[in-house]
Amino acid sequence: MCVFCKIINNELNSYTLFEDKIIKVFMDINPSSNGHILIVPKKHYENINDIELETMNHINVIIKKMYKILNNKLNFDGITLVQNNGLGQDIKHYHIHIIPKYHNNELKDVKEIFDILKSE
Ligand code: AMP
Numbered sequence: 374m375c376v377f378c379k380i381i382n383n384e385l386n387s388y389t390l391f392e393d394k395i396i397k398v399f400m401d402i403n404p405s406s407n408g409h410i411l412i413v414p415k416k417h418y419e420n421i422n423d424i425e426l427e428t429m430n431h432i433n434v435i436i437k438k439m440y441k442i443l444n445n446k447l448n449f450d451g452i453t454l455v456q457n458n459g460l461g462q463d464i465k466h467y468h469i470h471i472i473p474k475y476h477n478n479e480l481k482d483v484k485e486i487f488d489i490l491k492s493e
Pocket residue numbers: 376385387400401402403404456457461462463464465
């Protein structure tokens with residue numbers, strides 16, 4: 374079973390921000406910036422060629438939802454979406470990275486950022 378399937382099955386720990394029947398959103402363990410998160414479909418699709426449009430549409434809804442949360446809690450200066458396929462894709466389970474950008478990019482602990490994002 375792949376690493377992300379294990380996270381989805383709770384066989385591996387993750388800092389999970391949000392989940393529903395279709396997707397799970399958790400912190401990237403090796404973030405490029407504060408608030409770097411991954412949106413991962415619960416069903417194992419390898420890449421953009423495999424995933425169904427319906428699931429991609431749902432992921433777009435979640436991207437907009439996460440944008441609001443990141444913006445409210447972290448006050449980023451910009452945001453970049455990344456989705457690797459094949460070469461450059463380390464985990465062969467479809468996922469989208471949301472990577473906030475800051476003028477001042479001082480990387481903090483993942484747990485610290487997770488607690489900020491989870492706070493009311
Ligand atoms: P990609 O190269 O697009 O497949 O990116 C894979 C991402 O998954 C990288 O940014 C890793 O830091 C991240 N990653 C790998 N293992 C874990 C894990 N156990 N929990 C959270 N993120 C992970």
